[in-house]
Amino acid sequence: MNRNFPAGWDxxxxxxxxxxxxxxEIDALVRAVSARPNICGYNAYHTSGGFLLRPxxxxxxxxxxxxxxxxxxxxATRCTELTTYPAHSVFEDLTWDKSDTMSGAAxxxxxxxxxxxxxxxxxxxxxxxxxxERSGKHIWYEGPTVEQELAVIEWARTNAPDTLxxxxxxxxxxxxxxxxxxxxxxxxxxNAPASRLRAEVxxxxxxxxxxxxxxxxxxxxxxxxxxxxxxxxxxxxxVANTGWLPTHVTEIARTKRLCLPGxxxxxxxxxxxxxxxxxxxxxxxxxxYLLAGGxxxxxxPDRKLTSWVVRAAAGTRLTFTASxxxxxxxxxxVTLG
Numbered sequence: 001m002n003r004n005f006p007a008g009w010d011x012x013x014x015x016x017x018x019x020x021x022x023x024x025e026i027d028a029l030v031r032a033v034s035a036r037p038n039i040c041g042y043n044a045y046h047t048s049g050g051f052l053l054r055p056x057x058x059x060x061x062x063x064x065x066x067x068x069x070x071x072x073x074x075x076a077t078r079c080t081e082l083t084t085y086p087a088h089s090v091f092e093d094l095t096w097d098k099s100d101t102m103s104g105a106a107x108x109x110x111x112x113x114x115x116x117x118x119x120x121x122x123x124x125x126x127x128x129x130x131x132x133e134r135s136g137k138h139i140w141y142e143g144p145t146v147e148q149e150l151a152v153i154e155w156a157r158t159n160a161p162d163t164l165x166x167x168x169x170x171x172x173x174x175x176x177x178x179x180x181x182x183x184x185x186x187x188x189x190x191n192a193p194a195s196r197l198r199a200e201v202x203x204x205x206x207x208x209x210x211x212x213x214x215x216x217x218x219x220x221x222x223x224x225x226x227x228x229x230x231x232x233x234x235x236x237x238x239v240a241n242t243g244w245l246p247t248h249v250t251e252i253a254r255t256k257r258l259c260l261p262g263x264x265x266x267x268x269x270x271x272x273x274x275x276x277x278x279x280x281x282x283x284x285x286x287x288x289y290l291l292a293g294g295x296x297x298x299x300x301p302d303r304k305l306t307s308w309v310v311r312a313a314a315g316t317r318l319t320f321t322a323s324x325x326x327x328x329x330x331x332x333x334v335t336l337g
Contacts, residue, residue, distance in 0.1 A: 001015065001023055001025060001026055002015070002044070002046070002104070002105050002106055002120075003015040003016045003017070003102070003103070003104035003105065004016060004017040004020065004021060004022060004023050004026040004104060005020065005021070005026060005030065005104050005105060005106050005108065005109035006020035006021055006030065006104075006109060006113065007103070007104065007105070007108040007109035007112045007113055008057065008058045008101070008103030008104060008105075008108055008112075009103060009104040010103045010104065012100075013102065013103055013104055016103075016104055020104070029106075030109070033110070033114070034114070037259060037260070037325040037326065038325060038326055038328070039114070039116060040116055040212075040214075040215040040216065040245065040249050040326055041116050041117050041118065041211045041212065041214075041215070041249075042106070042107065042110035042111075042114070042116055042117075042118035042119070043118070043119050043120075043121060043208055043211070044105075044106040044107055044118070044119070044120045044121070045120075045121050045123065045204075046120055046121065046122050046123070047122060047123045047124050047190050047191050047192075048122055048123060048124045048125065048126070048189065048190050048191065049122035049124075049125060049135050049139055049140065050085055050086075050122060050123070050124060050125025050128055050134060050135055051085060051086060051087070051088055051094075051121075051122040051135075052076055052079045052080070052083075052085045052086070052087040052088070052119055052120075052121055052122075053087075053088055053089075053090050053094065053107065053119065053120040053121075053122060054072050054076065054087065054088070054089055054090070054107065054117075054118070054119055054120075055072075055089070055090065055105075055107050055108050055111040055112070055118060056089065056090065056091050056108060056111070056112075057090040057091055057095070057101055057102045057103060057105050057107075057108050058091060058101040058102075058103050058108065059091055060091055060092060061089055061091075061092055064252070065250070065251035065252055065255070067251045067291065068117075068250050068251045068252055070291065071117065071245075071250070071287060072087075072117060073087070074287070074290075075117060075210075075211065075214070078207065078210050079119075079204075079207045079210075082203045082204075082206050082207050082210070083203040083204055083207060084128075085121070086134065088137060090102060090105070090107075090120075093137050094137055094138070094140070096138060096141045105120070106118070106120065107119055107120045111250070111252065112252065113258070114253070114258060115248065115249060115250045115252050115253025115254075115256065115258035115259060116249050116250060116253070117211070117245075117249065117250060121204055123191070123192060123200060123201065123204075124190070124191055124192040124196075124200055126152045126155075126188060126189050127139075127144055127148050127151075127152065129152075129155060129159075129196070130148075130151040130152040130154070130155035130156075131148060131151045131152075133148075152183075152188065152189070153183060156183065156188055156193075159193065159195065159196070160187070160188060160193035160194075160195060160196070162184075162187070162193075162194075163183060163184040163187045163188035163193055164182075164183055164184070164188075165180075165181045165182060165183075165184065166181055167179050167180070167181035167182070168180060168181055213244075214243065214244040214245050214287075215243050215244075215245060215249075215326070215327075216241050216243035216244075216245050216246060216247045216249065216283070216285055216324070216326055216327035216328075217241065217242050217243035217327055217328060218239065218240075218241060218242075218247070218262065218283075218322055218323070218324055218327040218328045218329070218330050219239070219240050219241075219242050219330055220237060220238065220239055220240075220320060220322055220330050220331070220332040221238050221239075221240045221242075221303070222236065222237065222238030222305070223235075223236065223237055223238070223320065223332055223334050224236040225334055225336060225337075227336075227337070228309065231311055231312060231313055231314070232272065232309060232310070232311050233269075233309070233310050233311075233312065233336055234307060234308075234309055235266065235307065235308050235309075235310055235318065235334070236305060236306070236307045237264055237266070237305070237306050237307075237320045237322070237332070238303060238304070238305050238306075239262075239264050239280055239283070239303065239304050239305075239306070239322045240283065240302055240303045240304075241283035241284065241285055241302050241303075241327055242286075242302075243285050243286070243327065244285050244286045244287050245285045245287055246282060246283060246284045246285040246287070246288060247259075247262055247282045247283045247285070247324045247326055247327045248282045248326070249326055254282060259325055259326055260324075260325050261279045261280070261281045261282060261324075262279065262280050262281065262282070262283070262322065262323060262324030262325075262327065263277050263278060263279045263280060263322070263323060263324075264277070264278055264280055264304075264306050264320065264321070264322040264323075265277040265278070265320070265321045265322075266308050266310065266318060266319075266320055267318065267319045267320075267321070268312070268316060268317055268318040268319055269310035269311060269312035269316055269318055269336075270310060270311050270312070271308045271309070271310050272308075272309045272310065272311055273309060274308055274309075276308075278306050278308075280304040280306065280322075281304075283301065283302050283303065283304060283324075283327070284301035284302045285302060286302070288301065288302070312336055313336070314336050314337030315335065315336060315337055316335070316336045317333060317334070317335050317336075318333060318334050318335075318336065319331060319332070319333045320332045320333070320334075
């Protein structure tokens with residue numbers, strides 16, 4: 001099903017389906033996520049390999065916005081600190097044949113079509129559990145070595161004995177007498193054994209929380225009223241993004257206009273010479289100041305000051321609403337005079 005998403009979809013990929021979103025589960029998931037533009041990140045949880053994977057599955061990093069590649073790597077560093085899982089670009093690190101890519105993936109769809117940082121976590125590395133080494137980047141193609149297989153079996157004898165089945169004679173209806181037994185691939189190699197599952201998964205919930213905390217966050221940090229006489233007033237409102245990510249989240253979302261710009265609105269009085277609702281576009285996040293030491297930023301791109309001239313009597317209460325579909329909606333109020 002991870003080849004049925006509408007991004008880079010191709011009939012040559014095993015599991016692609018008849019057309020993008022041909023499977024009801026993928027159709028429902030895509031529609032549910034697309035209907036919620038406040039979603040700022042995406043995690044797909046798979047097995048196995050013990051990796052954190054990121055887009056792109058079909059393009060080299062040189063074809064992605066450099067800022068997005070930098071943020072991907074910055075976020076991934078925290079995942080490795082919390083979980084020990086190394087992070088990889090699917091195309092750069094895990095694609096065996098660069099002319100035969102693994103397209104139609106969920107994380108590619110979330111990044112390319114929604115413009116959010118997206119990941120695929122491949123839970124569980126049996127080799128890492130049993131030996132001092134991790135699975136190689138081409139484990140899906142090369143498989144484990146004989147030495148690694150034997151080490152995993154020895155590890156399982158003590159740590160997951162229920163995944164090993166003694167060899168026994170079996171009367172097969174076509175083949176006659178055969179022997180069956182060995183390791184339970186699904187419960188030993190593909191997935192963490194039940195005794196290890198909680199410990200394996202728990203740190204990744206911390207990583208998911210870390211990602212959520214990086215989201216853009218809209219705040220109204222400044223309001224000011226100046227009397228101009230004859231029941232007219234100049235009103236200022238300062239809106240800021242105090243989150244780590246910009247309001248558009250990714251550079252690809254900004255350049256491809258994958259999310260709507262934010263706006264600020266005044267209510268309670270008639271505005272003079274301007275609309276009550278004014279767009280403020282996109283606001284940078286704190287991450288932007290880390291790139292090139294912040295020297296590429298001119299002024300305060302994380303903030304926007306909006307001013308109106310309004311007509312109303314002293315004592316009138318004005319309310320302000322600032323909103324961005326990814327950074328939230330906030331309100332503030334002032335009383336004239």
